[in-house]
Amino acid sequence: MSDFADLARRALRDSGYSMKAAARAMQYDVAYLSRVLNGKQNPSAKLAELMDDLVGAGGALAATVLSDDEKSRVARSAANPSRLDAGTVDALAEVLAAYRRLDDTAKPESVLPATMAQTKEVTRMLRGARGPHRDRLAEVASEWVQFSGWMLAQVRKDSQAVGLLNDALELADEIGNGTLAAQALNFKGYIARQQNRPQGIARWFFAAANAPGAHPAQKIGDFLQAAAGMAAMGELDAALRMVEEAEGLADKAASLPPPDTAYWLTPAFNRLNMGLCTLALGRYSEAADHLRSGLAGLPDELRDAPWSWEHKDALRRAVEAA
16 A cells, blocks of 8 residues: 555656656665665655655655555455454555645646555455444545545546545445535535536535535535535525525534544635635625635645645636626
8 A cells, every 4th residue: 555656756757856866866876766666665764755855745745655564454454354453444544644635735647546546455455344443444445435536526537536426425325424425525516616517516515515414614615615506507596595504604613623534624715615606606806805815824735736726716717807
């Protein structure tokens, strides 16, 4: 588990480094680096950290590397999933968290191949899993499948993305995880927005907002994005009712930490969703204010994330229309 070699090769390419230049910059033997980048030798923790610094991954690339103990646990569980242990599930969850952080700094095209490979392995393991840790693995697998769907959506492989999001939704329902189910539906709404289908935008975000067990912060963002879809169809009264629903949840959402599976859903992030909503409602100055505030409120490591480009473009359109 990890596919560090694939991630690192692509990260170096995206950062403009040849293998020889990277070896010089990190003061490593080029032959050793070549073996690591071709998957023939595991990276040391030091090399992973230096590589992470070199490409500006903010610790996410290095965090994909498992410790020796974690590697052994995962290898045993992969060979015999019926004897799955808690340490394996924790290791898979930690790798997934690192991949999610990579999504905030790297091009989706560069993270996607390794993501798909990890998802395939985790779902294979789930099929043979038994015992008390099986549901926890199903939760991690649902999130891996969902994340793969999100990555495919970012590179506009929409039909593949929808298929995986449907699979993730089924896994979330199987274990009764409302936050994961709501997030899978949310990503389907995102795809509809990229396809400029207002009915789909309204349908999927409204479904996400009403998913049993959804977190209040999820509901806020989903109601606002559903309202944008309704506004685009000219259903202004319905859109405004959804905005009221979202605003009524603000205090409850602020009193709770964001869900682990949607860690980015802070009040500042939901200003971005309000910006998209008010833009669709034709309230351009208000939209610009929300979008500026939301973008400024993002943590430093998220401000240049590829997914933020949509909101920056929305800000440009709001300013031009104001």
